[in-house]
Amino acid sequence: MSGSDGNGRALLQVDDLVVRYPIPRGLSGAVLRRERRFVHAVSGVSLHVDRGEMVALVGESGCGKTTTAQAILRLVDSDSGSVSFDGVDVTGISQSDLRELRRRMQIIYQDPYESLDPRFRVSTTVAEPLVIHGIGSRSERRGRVNYALEQVGLAPAELFVDRFPHELSGGQRQRVAIAASLVLGPELLVADEPVSMLDVSVRAGILGILDELRDQGLAVLMITHDLSTAARFADRICVMYLGRIVEEGPTRRVIEDPRHPYTKALLSVVPRRDPRHRTDVQILRGETPNPIAVPAGCRFHPRCPIAVDACREVDPELRTLAGERDHRAACILA
Amino acid sequence: MSPPLLEVDDLHVWFDLPNGRKLHAVQGVSFAVDAGTRLGMVGESGCGKTTTILALMGLLPPTASVSGRVLLDGVDVLERGEETIAPHRWKDIAMVFQGAMNAFDPVKRIGDQIVEPMELHGHASGAEAASRVSGLLETVGIAPERAKSYPHELSGGMRQRAAIAMALACSPRVLLADEPTTALDVMVQAQVLELLTYLSNELGLALVFVTHDLPIVAQTCTHAAVMYAGRIVEQGPTEALYHETRHPYTRMLWAATPDLDAHEEVLSIPGVPPRLDAELHGCPFAPRCDLAASRCVSERPELRSVGNGHTSACHFSSSVGAAA
Amino acid sequence: MSPVQTGAPHAEEAPSPTRSLRWRAIAAPVLRNKSAMVAVGILAVFVFLAIFSPLIVGDDPKAKVGPVFAPPSKEWPLGTDGGGANMLDLLIAGARISLLIGFCAGAISALIGGTIGIVSGFFGGRTDTALMRLTDYFLVIPDVPLIIVIAALFGRSTWNIIVIIGIIYWTFTARLIRAQTKSVRERVYVQRARALGARNSRLILRHVLPQVTPLLIANTVLLIAYAIFAETFISFLGLGDPTAISWGRLIQNAFTDDAIINEAWWAVIPPGVCVMLVVLACTIIGQTMEDALNPRLRTGHLSVRRFRVLRPSERPTLQPQTPPSQPQPQQPS
Numbered sequence: 001m002s003g004s005d006g007n008g009r010a011l012l013q014v015d016d017l018v019v020r021y022p023i024p025r026g027l028s029g030a031v032l033r034r035e036r037r038f039v040h041a042v043s044g045v046s047l048h049v050d051r052g053e054m055v056a057l058v059g060e061s062g063c064g065k066t067t068t069a070q071a072i073l074r075l076v077d078s079d080s081g082s083v084s085f086d087g088v089d090v091t092g093i094s095q096s097d098l099r100e101l102r103r104r105m106q107i108i109y110q111d112p113y114e115s116l117d118p119r120f121r122v123s124t125t126v127a128e129p130l131v132i133h134g135i136g137s138r139s140e141r142r143g144r145v146n147y148a149l150e151q152v153g154l155a156p157a158e159l160f161v162d163r164f165p166h167e168l169s170g171g172q173r174q175r176v177a178i179a180a181s182l183v184l185g186p187e188l189l190v191a192d193e194p195v196s197m198l199d200v201s202v203r204a205g206i207l208g209i210l211d212e213l214r215d216q217g218l219a220v221l222m223i224t225h226d227l228s229t230a231a232r233f234a235d236r237i238c239v240m241y242l243g244r245i246v247e248e249g250p251t252r253r254v255i256e257d258p259r260h261p262y263t264k265a266l267l268s269v270v271p272r273r274d275p276r277h278r279t280d281v282q283i284l285r286g287e288t289p290n291p292i293a294v295p296a297g298c299r300f301h302p303r304c305p306i307a308v309d310a311c312r313e314v315d316p317e318l319r320t321l322a323g324e325r326d327h328r329a330a331c332i333l334a
Numbered sequence: 335m336s337p338p339l340l341e342v343d344d345l346h347v348w349f350d351l352p353n354g355r356k357l358h359a360v361q362g363v364s365f366a367v368d369a370g371t372r373l374g375m376v377g378e379s380g381c382g383k384t385t386t387i388l389a390l391m392g393l394l395p396p397t398a399s400v401s402g403r404v405l406l407d408g409v410d411v412l413e414r415g416e417e418t419i420a421p422h423r424w425k426d427i428a429m430v431f432q433g434a435m436n437a438f439d440p441v442k443r444i445g446d447q448i449v450e451p452m453e454l455h456g457h458a459s460g461a462e463a464a465s466r467v468s469g470l471l472e473t474v475g476i477a478p479e480r481a482k483s484y485p486h487e488l489s490g491g492m493r494q495r496a497a498i499a500m501a502l503a504c505s506p507r508v509l510l511a512d513e514p515t516t517a518l519d520v521m522v523q524a525q526v527l528e529l530l531t532y533l534s535n536e537l538g539l540a541l542v543f544v545t546h547d548l549p550i551v552a553q554t555c556t557h558a559a560v561m562y563a564g565r566i567v568e569q570g571p572t573e574a575l576y577h578e579t580r581h582p583y584t585r586m587l588w589a590a591t592p593d594l595d596a597h598e599e600v601l602s603i604p605g606v607p608p609r610l611d612a613e614l615h616g617c618p619f620a621p622r623c624d625l626a627a628s629r630c631v632s633e634r635p636e637l638r639s640v641g642n643g644h645t646s647a648c649h650f651s652s653s654v655g656a657a658a
Numbered sequence: 659m660s661p662v663q664t665g666a667p668h669a670e671e672a673p674s675p676t677r678s679l680r681w682r683a684i685a686a687p688v689l690r691n692k693s694a695m696v697a698v699g700i701l702a703v704f705v706f707l708a709i710f711s712p713l714i715v716g717d718d719p720k721a722k723v724g725p726v727f728a729p730p731s732k733e734w735p736l737g738t739d740g741g742g743a744n745m746l747d748l749l750i751a752g753a754r755i756s757l758l759i760g761f762c763a764g765a766i767s768a769l770i771g772g773t774i775g776i777v778s779g780f781f782g783g784r785t786d787t788a789l790m791r792l793t794d795y796f797l798v799i800p801d802v803p804l805i806i807v808i809a810a811l812f813g814r815s816t817w818n819i820i821v822i823i824g825i826i827y828w829t830f831t832a833r834l835i836r837a838q839t840k841s842v843r844e845r846v847y848v849q850r851a852r853a854l855g856a857r858n859s860r861l862i863l864r865h866v867l868p869q870v871t872p873l874l875i876a877n878t879v880l881l882i883a884y885a886i887f888a889e890t891f892i893s894f895l896g897l898g899d900p901t902a903i904s905w906g907r908l909i910q911n912a913f914t915d916d917a918i919i920n921e922a923w924w925a926v927i928p929p930g931v932c933v934m935l936v937v938l939a940c941t942i943i944g945q946t947m948e949d950a951l952n953p954r955l956r957t958g959h960l961s962v963r964r965f966r967v968l969r970p971s972e973r974p975t976l977q978p979q980t981p982p983s984q985p986q987p988q989q990p991s
Contacts (some may be wrong), residue, residue: 060519061490075853102855114846119868129854153990169606171991177850184854199378200546201590202991204602225519228549232592232600255594269524271549273593275572283524287489348974356974396963401973415967606991613976 009087010048011219012188017045017081019071040291041067043243054220056230059240062288065223069190073105074098103133106181110193112173116165123161126180148179152209171202178209188219207233227270231255239263242299243291245318249327259321259334261304306333337408338366339540340508345402347385357611359385361564372534372541374551377561380607383544387510391429392419424451428506432513434497438485445481448500457504470499474529491522508540527554548591552576560584563608563618570644580646580654582623625650684872687950694946697939704936708753719747727922737924740915748908749928755904759820760886766824768831768878775835780843780862797829809897816899823888831877835870842869876947883940890933905929
């Protein structure tokens with residue numbers, strides 16, 4: 001059951017986040033005073049995640065979802081906008097405050113084969129966060145490591161603590177990575193494509209762990225391109241396109257009644273399990289444009305099947321849809 | 335009735351291991367593909383699906399030994415290994431590799447790279463080759479002028495389509511594809527799958543699709559073969575594999591796959607596949623199967639017919655509930 | 659929270675023995691390679707002679723024990739030098755200085771190059787640019803004239819020579835280690851540790867250094883080879899320590915004592931052969947290690963051999979699977 005704290009405040013609140021990378025002009029560019037160009041990775045993203053809630057940030061490559069997650073965790077610097085964690089704006093805080101903050105926000109990466117130092121045993125990897133932050137004595141740490149391993153289903157913990165990563169399967173490695181992120185007792189977990197590199201037979205196990213953690217009160221922001229997984233596990237979905245959120249809302253509302261043409265097209269091409277399934281497949285032509293040259297007006301209009309003249313001029317805001325409470329779309333025709 | 339375009343009969347592949355033992359990677363795989371049909375080969379990593387199609391192209395490393403027959407138009411091309419396969423490679427049977435979009439030579443233009451197999455296999459050269467390249471690029475949905483582009487100037491999806499064009503360079507009749515859409519976004523994936531379906535429907539290509547993604551097989555392939563521990567455990571028309579599932583592993587794979595429209599619990603399959611460097615007794619899936627009985631441990635199930643063109647290797651195939 | 663429980667138990671694979679990965683990465687390829695093992699043997703002999711030379715040859719190997727330039731005989735297996743001293747004794751004594759200088763200078767080079775490489779590769783940016791500029795300067799300076807100048811200015815003691823060699827040959831190591839550090843820095847587990855709040859010192863010491871050390875060791879062995887050769891030509895040029903016996907010095911002595919005119923090949927060639935053997939041994943060992951660490955050097959895929967086609971009668975049978983002795987607890991995958 002999701003919930004903000006007593007003040008009605010979400011645990012994580014992102015407002016108008018902007019991240020752009022300058023493209024080096026080079027000497028000739030500077031001399032000729034060429035206009036500076038930027039990669040507009042994130043162009044004004046606002047979202048929130050409550051405790052006990054799983055929000056899926058979905059989109060295709062280049063839409064800015066990973067950059068958004070990195071900016072939230074201050075792994076990259078944002079250019080404007082704010083990121084509030086538990087009411088405190090974290091975009092400008094000092095390095096030492098940041099270290100404190102890192103204990104409360106954790107990240108899990110996509111590649112379980114690269115996430116663990118091959119020279120560390122499982123116990124060393126899982127205990128590392130405690131060592132970094134100087135928490136607990138050796139025996140206390142051992143206890144917390146064992147507990148974290150059992151939380152992720154690697155039980156009995158004694159069987160796994162002395163293993164090296166190469167002795168574990170991909171699913172087991174990802175569980176170790178999750179255990180290492182849990183050992184500090186974080187309040188927010190960012191999962192970047194947590195199962196995309198795992199066999200389909202083990203994905204449910206990993207996602208089940210995240211599901212359980214969410215039920216226990218953890219806030220989870222899951223980055224994924226897999227709409228089917230998002231549909232099954234997330235409470236809310238935010239669909240990103242070219243650096244903006246174009247639609248967001250409760251999962252079932254977005255899946256069953258998509259309002260933005262991009263969401264509709266995306267959902268129509270996701271393959272279903274049933275071979276007899278027939279939908280109006282809407283395959284968009286071309287590919288997502290470069291985040292350097294963002295189209296004027298609505299950024300989706302060049303590929304939009306229902307675009308009208310106004311779409312070339314108006315950059316739509318994310319607006320709550322008529323008759324809906326939390327379902328928003330950024331389309332003048334929605 | 336004409337023989338199938340491609341027929342594989344009792345294919346086995348062994349790999350020499352550094353410790354002197356052998357790995358039995360493919361254990362008696364048989365299937366057939368007709369013109370205009372698309373066969374999806376699915377299974378977890380290590381089940382032998384990629385090794386199988388590499389064997390069909392004769393692209394196995396020196397540490398490999400094979401036995402069995404690979405029949406192209408009824409003629410065994412595996413008979414004397416490289417000697418008999420080489421004349422057919424790329425001309426009758428071609429392949430789009432995993433990660434093909436990243437395997438282009440960065441300093442050569444796309445058009446030149448597509449011409450290369452044509453000239454290599456004596457299929458066409460000079461002006462004729464150039465016009466063929468234009469035609470191929472159009473077929474795969476790339477503007478013919480892009481032949482002059484370098485790989486880095488094309489997006490990932492376009493490079494994958496260029497890789498398909500390269501595979502079609504010598505007009506093969508059988509196209510093998512190893513995870514052709516794995517690294518692609520879902521929209522680009524839809525474009526590529528649409529292209530492959532078109533190639534098979536309109537040009538009569540026989541397609542063998544290796545993937546771990548079941549929904550892609552469900553939506554794109556006419557037939558499917560589920561592989562486990564080097565063997566095919568269920569095979570048949572895709573619809574039958576979903577609506578009349580006859581093998582527990584297949585059913586568990588469907589149950590492990592989330593679906594946009596379905597609301598039920600997504601399950602995982604416990605345990606790990608067996609090691610393939612030892613001879614297995616009984617059904618290789620028994621340790622992980624919820625229908626397993628003592629017969630499954632002692633007696634290996636053979637592939638038996640369970641419907642029209644539908645086979646399954648399970649002692650209890652009639653008790654397996656359908657995935658749908 | 660209970661783990662996902664489904665299905666029947668399955669046999670658990672025994673975990674592979676857990677030896678230290680670092681040792682295995684560089685020692686194993688050497689132990690496997692025949693020529694590398696021969697090289698290790700040769701080097702071991704010389705190291706043994708170097709360590710125990712005072713015991714073997716006594717206090718003063720330079721003492722005159724026979725006629726000047728006496729040819730090899732039963733009494734003096736390698737003849738005598740221009741001062742009448744036993745060549746064999748001199749050679750064994752020379753091993754000590756030559757190897758000492760080689761190992762110490764090699765170690766100093768490795769230390770400097772490794773440190774600069776790691777700092778440069780890890781921090782990047784301006785630090786990297788500045789350090790690489792420095793490296794370029796050192797790379798460009800011709801080593802022989804520099805050595806001559808420094809030796810002439812600062813005197814000719816053994817330790818001076820060690821330092822001189824050490825500060826000249828680190829550039830290649832620095833570049834190599836910098837490249838390796840850069841690639842390790844980008845690995846996901848290092849990013850993850852940083853996201854956890856780990857300080858740079860921890861990232862370098864616990865994550866980067868263990869990955870870089872095998873390459874550094876392999877490179878150090880090659881540096882030792884360079885250093886020994888450098889010492890030889892420094893001494894040959896008359897810039898070495900006049901009180902120390904080294905192989906280079908022996909060659910120099912032979913020239914100044916007109917060994918060639920006296921046709922006393924035994925005074926000139928043996929020291930050169932010793933240098934050659936040690937340098938060759940170090941090079942083979944170092945390259946074997948480096949080859950094993952560098953996956954791009956593998957060329958298996960270019961082999962001309964093909965896969966084999968077997969007839970049904972030739973099919974191998976594998977040994978049967980060992981069934982689990984007792985039911986194993988359910989393991990998550």
